[in-house]
Amino acid sequence: MKYLKIAFTAAALLCAEASFAQQKTISAKVDALISKMTLDEKVGQLNQLNGDWEATGPVTKDVGNKLDDVKKGKVGSVLNIMGTNHTRAFQEAAMQSRLKIPLLFGQDVIHGYSITFPIPLAEAASWDMAAMERSARIAATEAAAAGIHWTFAPMVDIARDPRWGRVMEGAGEDTYLGSMIAKARVKGFQGKGLGNIDAVMACVKHFAAYGAAIGGRDYNSVDMSRRTLWETYLPPFKAALDAGAATFMNSFNDLNGTPATGSSYLQRDILKGKWGFKGFVVSDWNSVGEMIPHGFVKDNYEAAEVAIKAGNDMDMESRAYIGNLAKVVKDGRINIAVVNEAVRRILTKKFEMGLFDDPYKFINPAREKAAMNRPENIEAARDMGRKSIVLLKNEKNILPLSKSIKSIALIGPLSKEKWYLKGAWSTDVDPNDNVVTIYDGIQKQAPGAKIYYAEGCKIKDSVATDFKDAVDAANKADVVVMAVGEDIFMTGEARSKANIHIPGVQEELIKAVVTTGKPVVVLLMAGRPMVFNWTADHAPAIVYTWWLGSQMGNSVADVLFGNYNPAGKLPITFPRSEGQIPIYYNSLNTGRPAQGDNDTFYRSSYIDLPNTPQYAFGYGLSYTTxxxxxxxxxxxxxxxxxxxxxxxxxxxxxxxxxxxxxxxxxxxxxxxxxxxxxxxxxxxxxxxxxxxxxxxxxxxxxxxxxxxxxxxxxxxxxxxxxxxxxxxxxxxxxxxxxxxxx
The missing domain is CATH 2.60.40.10 (Immunoglobulins)
Known part of the structure; x- marks a missing residue:
């Protein structure tokens, strides 16, 4: 009996200990783990490496064996590793490290994963929060099934300059609309909460004011009053934080002379201080190291010190932390508590994602296969596409077209294009996926119509011709549909443009076709507002389609043939000329405001151009009134x-x-x-x-x-x-x- 009592007591103690362990808070678990970590292992958690895709910057070549670094505990996160086969290989390596701390896998899932949705600026034109949340929800479901834990989205930068290439990645120029969209996208990505196998961590970017780059030139400086910063540029970030965003990313730009990555004001005073943000901050690609060419620090040693002090927790791809931070601590430049705080924030998210309980919980090949390209999600992409289309002009009610129309001329270099329709920042999980072209979409909805196709010109052609094939096609048809605009390489990161007119001689092509006198519908495809004054004045019907993703051809055809009544409204102002930029609706008045387009002298106006835009913020027509x-x-x-x-x-x-x-x-x-x-x-x-x-x-x-x-x-x-x-x-x-x- 004595031995039975002892055995019973021992078992009870073991159960009590197990119960206590289960009841320990994440905070206690994180503290316990940090206490076991060496300085090098702590620094390793702050180090993010690129996988095998040159997506956002130049890949560092002297990386050695990445899997060996993971096994040694020198890596906390990897980006650009897609698919369960790849993520499993890296996670298995992490499980061979001394403390078996799981990796976080990040990816730029900006507007869809396997199914590509409209670019974010296009979705913003829908003004439909539920649809945008659903779009992000589907993207998260597919990405999580592919082993991804973390998306570098949403981008919530306010952008008033369409020359800036990354205007396509945000919600446009307005603070209120941008804030509503920021909330919707965070909720969509994170679903019912971190740890669910269909949720990914959102990463709100770029903190802060990246969208105000001087001259619309990517990575350029930003100079503004703090009142403008707080009133116009910060509210969408706060809205995303209030929606529960797990992580933030700082930005490439300097703000009023301080690189954002090294800004304590942004990261410690505002984000982690005044706003009480509990997640972690990741640098943009090599932005820690780029403080050197900024002229803010002299080398990576100083860069590591400045960035960690400023509140940058994770270093994306600069190797400044992994190569220097331990020495910075040992030299007494920073207290170990600063490093511990950053590590704590990252480990907390790993616990919240459930990765310590099961490092492979997001890595299930069967679930991955089942989650991709589900029919209901493809239909959601089609619906998001048509909601994003903006009808700019419709003289004599040319649109919608009759499905019984006998002949259509389809003209333009984008008529049969597939890849470009996905827009910049598509993941290209399957480059040969079934993107629906404009040609295919029209053919499906008007199967009895004869389609006369002519390319007309290339997107970048610089010399106009007589466009004979295009004119002949137009003359044979009852109506003309023209598919023109940018290519995929003309908008996005590092793709700022001084000239935002319709590229090449495409507007000359439009002129030649409109001159035939046939009813002409111009489809304008781009990732930014373009300048197209002649077309705006002379083309009978104009539809701004942006880049709508995998289902673009079907979405456009739904609008052209009246299956869907367009309801999109512009989230950003369309200028008449680059000379008007920046142009936005919510400007301040002046002491000498212009009273009209002809009232120019001694007024705040141009003598050669109206103050008014070509198309204003919030504008968009319908087939009804x-x-x-x-x-x-x-x-x-x-x-x-x-x-x-x-x-x-x-x-x-x-x-x-x-x-x-x-x-x-x-x-x-x-x-x-x-x-x-x-x-x-x-x-x-x-x-x-x-x-x-x-x-x-x-x-x-x-x-x-x-x-x-x-x-x-x-x-x-x-x-x-x-x-x-x-x-x-x-x-x-x-x-x-x-x-x-x-």
Missing amino acids: FSYSNISISKTNIKKTESLTVSFDLQNTGKIAGEETAQLYIRDMVAQPLRPVKELKDFKKVMLAPGETKRITFTINKEKLQFYNDNLQLITQPGEFKLMIGAASNNIKLEKTFQLTN
């Missing part, structure tokens, strides 16, 4: 602690069902400091049947009226405010004023 009427407000005077509602009737006055995105803008009429001429503060996307009317209501509260003063304090000021409701920033239908009082 809408009316706005009967505006009312609940109060004409409110205190700053109160709110009011503004209501109006929105009616479909056309003959087919359609969606309208009603937009609410506000102007603070007198303020110190100055306020913009209008600011988007809310919007609602509403589906209406023909003749249907809905009463739409917006709520105005303190959050919609406050702004930063010069001391970076959020304030409201009493006075008059104008409410503007309309179909675009330059198409205001209804107005009301109210007073904010003390």
